[in-house]
Amino acid sequence: MQRTSTFKVLTLLAGILFFSSCSDDDEEEIVPMSFTIADYQSEYEFTLGDTLVIDHEIQNIPLNTGFSWVLGESVISTTKNLEYVLGEAGTFALEFNAKADNDSLFRAYQLTVNDPYELYFRPKTESSSSYISEIIEYKPAPGQFINDTYGTMEAAAKIVGGKSDLLSLGAWGGYVVFTFDHTIENQAEAKDFVVYGNAMNGLSEPGIVQVSFDENGNGLPDDAWYELAGSAHEAETTLLDYATTYTNPGEHADVAWVDNRDTSGSVLVSSYHVQNYYPLFIEEQEQVTFNGTRVYPTINSSGFVSIDALEWGYVDNFDEEYSIYGGNAMEIDWAVDADGNVVDLKGIDFVKVYSGVQENAGWLGEVSTEIKGASDLSMIN
Incomplete structure (x- = not known):
C-alpha cells in the first residue's frame, strides 16, 4: 500500500516537471519580430517619376505575417520591400505594417515629390524672343549641300x-538640336511651335521632330527625348527603330550606306x-550612324520630280496648314515614348529635327529636310 502511494507521488512529480519543462521551452521559442537596424531614414525627397525603393531587414518573421504599404489612404504594395514609381507631386505620409497573429511592426515615412516642371520651368520675359536662341548640335547626314552653302556650322548659326x-x-537621319530662351509651354487645344522650311506644293522633304524638357x-x-508622332507614325510602311550607317568616301563620290534591315x-x-558630301566637321570621320524613324512619302522621280506631303506632323512638309503658318505647326501633345505611349x-x-526619308529623287538628288528656323506660337498668335 505504501509502495503504491510512493509510485503515484513520483509519477505526479515527473508529470509536473515534464509539463513545466515544455512550458518553459514554448515560452523561449516565442521571439518577437524586430528590425535588424533600429534607426532608419524617415524622410525622402524625390522628383516626379523617380522610383522609391525601401528594403527592410526584419528578424524572426512568422510564416503567417502579412505586409502592407499605405501611401495616403491607398495600399500600394503588400510585399516586405517596396519599389514604387512616384507619379504624383506633393508631400505624402507613407506607412509600413507587418502583422502576424500575435505580433506586429510599424514604420512611418514622409515623402516629398517635386515636379521638375515647377522647379525648372523658364518663363518668358519682356526680352524673350519667339525664335531659336541657340543651336546646340548640328550633325547632318551626307548630302549635296553638306560642306557647302546650306550645310555648314556657319549656316546652322544663321537660323x-x-x-x-x-x-x-x-x-x-541628319539632325539639328536647338533651344529657345524660355520653355515652350504646351497650350491647351492649340499648336505650340512652328518650324519653318522651304517646302512647296508637290515638293516636300518630310523631317521628324523630337522634343525634350530639361528635367534635371x-x-x-x-x-528623355520624345517623338512627335505624325500622321505616318503608325503606317505599315514606316520603320521604327531604324538605323543607317554612312561611310566617308574621302572625296566627291557616292556615299555608301547600310541600314539595320540588311539594306544598302x-x-x-x-x-x-x-x-565631298560626307560632313567633314563632325567627330565621326570614318563612319557615322543615325537612329530614328523612317517614313515613306510618295515620290515620282520620272520626268518632273514630285514628292507628296504627308498628312500632318512633319517639317519641310507642304501639308494643309503650311501656308497658314509659313511652316509646319507642331503640337506637344503628339509626343510619344519609345513604346508608342x-x-x-x-x-x-x-x-530635335531630323531628315525622315532615305531616297534619291532623280535629278533633285537625295531627299533632305531643310529648315529656316522655328518660333514659339504663343508669342506670335
Missing part, C-alpha cells in the same frame, strides 16, 4: 533669331556640287 536663312540636314535643370539636352544604298553625287508634357526646352 538663330530668324527665319530667312536655310539649313540642310542631309539624307535620312542643367541646361543640357541629356533628358548610296547618297548619289552630281556634277552640280563637287565637294502618349506622354503628358507641360512644356519643352529642346527640339
